[in-house]
Amino acid sequence: MSIPKMMKAGVVTAAGKLEIKEVPVPQLWDDKSILIKNEVTCICNLTDKHLMDGADVHNGPPGTNSSKAPFILGHEICGVVLQKGSAVTTVNVGDRVSIRGWFASGGYAEYVVTNCDYLKIPSTMSAETGALLEMAAAVWLMTEQVVRLGDTVAVLGHGGAGNYFRKMIKAAGATKLIVIEPNPEKRAYALAHGADHVIDPYAEDVVRCVEALTGGEGVDVCIDACGEPDTINMMTRLPRRLGRVGMFGVPTEPVPNGNFFWIHEKALAVFSAGFHYDYIELAHRKAQALVESGVIDLSDMITHRIKLCEVPAMIETIRGKKENIRKVAIVF
Amino acid sequence: MKMRAVYFRQLGRLSVEEVTVPEPKANEVQVQVWISTLCNSTDSEIIDGRRPHELDVILGHETAGIVSKTGSMVKAFKPGDRVTVDYWGSFADFMCVPENRVLRVPDGLTWEEAALSELVYKVYHMCAGQVWPGDTAVVLGQGPAGLVYTQLCRLSGASRIVVTDPSPMKRALALELGADVALDPSLPDIGKKIVAAAGERGGDVVIEASGRAAAAELAPLVTRPYGARIIQFGVIAEPAQYTFMRMHDKGHTILSYGSFKDRMDHFSFERALQLLDEKKIDLSRFVTHAYPLERINDAFSKYAEDSNNVIKIKIINKENGE
Numbered sequence: 042m043s044i045p046k047m048m049k050a051g052v053v054t055a056a057g058k059l060e061i062k063e064v065p066v067p068q069l070w071d072d073k074s075i076l077i078k079n080e081v082t083c084i085c086n087l088t089d090k091h092l093m094d095g096a097d098v099h100n101g102p103p104g105t106n107s108s109k110a111p112f113i114l115g116h117e118i119c120g121v122v123l124q125k126g127s128a129v130t131t132v133n134v135g136d137r138v139s140i141r142g143w144f145a146s147g148g149y150a151e152y153v154v155t156n157c158d159y160l161k162i163p164s165t166m167s168a169e170t171g172a173l174l175e176m177a178a179a180v181w182l183m184t185e186q187v188v189r190l191g192d193t194v195a196v197l198g199h200g201g202a203g204n205y206f207r208k209m210i211k212a213a214g215a216t217k218l219i220v221i222e223p224n225p226e227k228r229a230y231a232l233a234h235g236a237d238h239v240i241d242p243y244a245e246d247v248v249r250c251v252e253a254l255t256g257g258e259g260v261d262v263c264i265d266a267c268g269e270p271d272t273i274n275m276m277t278r279l280p281r282r283l284g285r286v287g288m289f290g291v292p293t294e295p296v297p298n299g300n301f302f303w304i305h306e307k308a309l310a311v312f313s314a315g316f317h318y319d320y321i322e323l324a325h326r327k328a329q330a331l332v333e334s335g336v337i338d339l340s341d342m343i344t345h346r347i348k349l350c351e352v353p354a355m356i357e358t359i360r361g362k363k364e365n366i367r368k369v370a371i372v373f
Numbered sequence: 374m375k376m377r378a379v380y381f382r383q384l385g386r387l388s389v390e391e392v393t394v395p396e397p398k399a400n401e402v403q404v405q406v407w408i409s410t411l412c413n414s415t416d417s418e419i420i421d422g423r424r425p426h427e428l429d430v431i432l433g434h435e436t437a438g439i440v441s442k443t444g445s446m447v448k449a450f451k452p453g454d455r456v457t458v459d460y461w462g463s464f465a466d467f468m469c470v471p472e473n474r475v476l477r478v479p480d481g482l483t484w485e486e487a488a489l490s491e492l493v494y495k496v497y498h499m500c501a502g503q504v505w506p507g508d509t510a511v512v513l514g515q516g517p518a519g520l521v522y523t524q525l526c527r528l529s530g531a532s533r534i535v536v537t538d539p540s541p542m543k544r545a546l547a548l549e550l551g552a553d554v555a556l557d558p559s560l561p562d563i564g565k566k567i568v569a570a571a572g573e574r575g576g577d578v579v580i581e582a583s584g585r586a587a588a589a590e591l592a593p594l595v596t597r598p599y600g601a602r603i604i605q606f607g608v609i610a611e612p613a614q615y616t617f618m619r620m621h622d623k624g625h626t627i628l629s630y631g632s633f634k635d636r637m638d639h640f641s642f643e644r645a646l647q648l649l650d651e652k653k654i655d656l657s658r659f660v661t662h663a664y665p666l667e668r669i670n671d672a673f674s675k676y677a678e679d680s681n682n683v684i685k686i687k688i689i690n691k692e693n694g695e
Contacts, residue, residue, distance in 0.1 A: 096618075097618065273615075273617060288617060288620065288621065291617045291618050291620070291621040292617055292618065293618050294618075295590070295614045295615060295616045296614065296615050296616075296617060297612065297614050298612040298613075298614075299589075299590075299612060299613040299614065299615030299617075300612065300613075301586075301589055301605065301608075301609035301613050301615075302424075302608065302609060302610060304605055304627060304629045305605065305608045305609070305629050307629075308629050309627075309629050310626060310627070310628050310629070311620075311626065311627040311628075311629075312626050313620045313621050313623075313624050313625060313626065314621060314624075
């Protein structure tokens, strides 16, 4: 397959500005690199927005910061290997790979180069599923830390992350799953697909409802799957004493009214999804195994399939928070 | 029989009253209180209203005394035993405590050590297993809890201990008790200075022992990347401007010491008494001021007005007490 000189890519040209531009196709960086023909990149509803806005996000080793414009957005990537460096031993040309693309050349593009964080997936696994594995890995990492067999669990938010969590938490052996979500369509979807209870946080007193559903105690675990400044304090209000908190979604700016009192009062442990960096490789393989074995079914995750040129408009739709979006796939 | 008891009946001031000595229930031990120490944050914040608390109760939870009477079912204690307790209500001449929350004090401990063993126990509970040999530990705040943390970090094998406190006196004591570097938190760019003092990587374990929002805000900025532990010992009664993003991208965990109202960790309390008996922890310079029980309001005022020069204030019940 001949590789063109130029390609189309979604480039953040300045904070808050995403443009579809004609840019050079990236070349192998070193003998450990691979070049892929991109098939699918999924939009990360929260972090891609944060990165596009120039927030201080550095999901990697110290000093790395992927938010300096201009850069190509997108880190949930799946494609087929076109070229590889001489030191690459784990994949061959023609293999389909899932990429955790934090240090790749950028997933909103027709071609992607990276020299790390890729995983060969079976050719029978779809490219959409391959792209969905990046976030599945992160959700596994969080779930594995905080959810235990028999737990009652509350999840704040039922967007992209919330849907992954619903599947993963049920698979982990939770006995009761409570989903807190303002959008009625998303609540209905949660209830029809395994959530035991749903709560509208704008219509009901969430703390009282959760207490009523747990015999007055609170849940064993609360996971924040939205990362809005106004939910971050809720995550410490819902667990029982000695319970656990999983902080998955995170606001980028300091939260002005962070309430630490409940962490003490309930003797909580607050876990971050974070980048235990050596560990995420394992998480990627776990995510693949969960899908391959049928424990987790991601086939309903993608609600929107778009072309690269439609991405800027879609980002605005995501910002509007009105549409019932789980995951958006950019199909190349 | 009558006794003195200090009641919390309104915000701002404690009320010293004469009341009937409480009789122990079947499972309770009546303790004649010899000494209490003020808990700088909890007691003060309850009295001034920063931390909501029920009224008409007797405060005080760091204490030691002598068993004066036992309930009919009590087996482990007899009158004359010197004890400490994990229970509230020590700002009085007598208190009744369920037997399972009373511990015998080893003979080698001073009254001050016996009263402060409760603090060592709470600190130990939230330190054991969290500090590993070779760790760089950052302890924010060198009040009584921070000064115990500094010593426990050293005992646990920490290679480097960086501490902060606004009080020059407490910083000097921290250096004597095991800290390698003691910094004033009001210095500009304090986060960078802590990280530099910690060897540019940041703390493997960061202990927030001041109860101040500013310290809680600082903690995620001075951890090392990947899997560091933040021990949130201080109780933050005020809103904190928290950078959750740093917690996310560095991947650390916040662990709380947790309120102990309805539970007790016997093991940690016994371990604290053991460490004091073995002279592994030095509390000899903790008590900086002493007041009789009647002047307890003056004691709290002293802390509020002169906190840089107060580590611990003891309240003496017995006239011949230390």
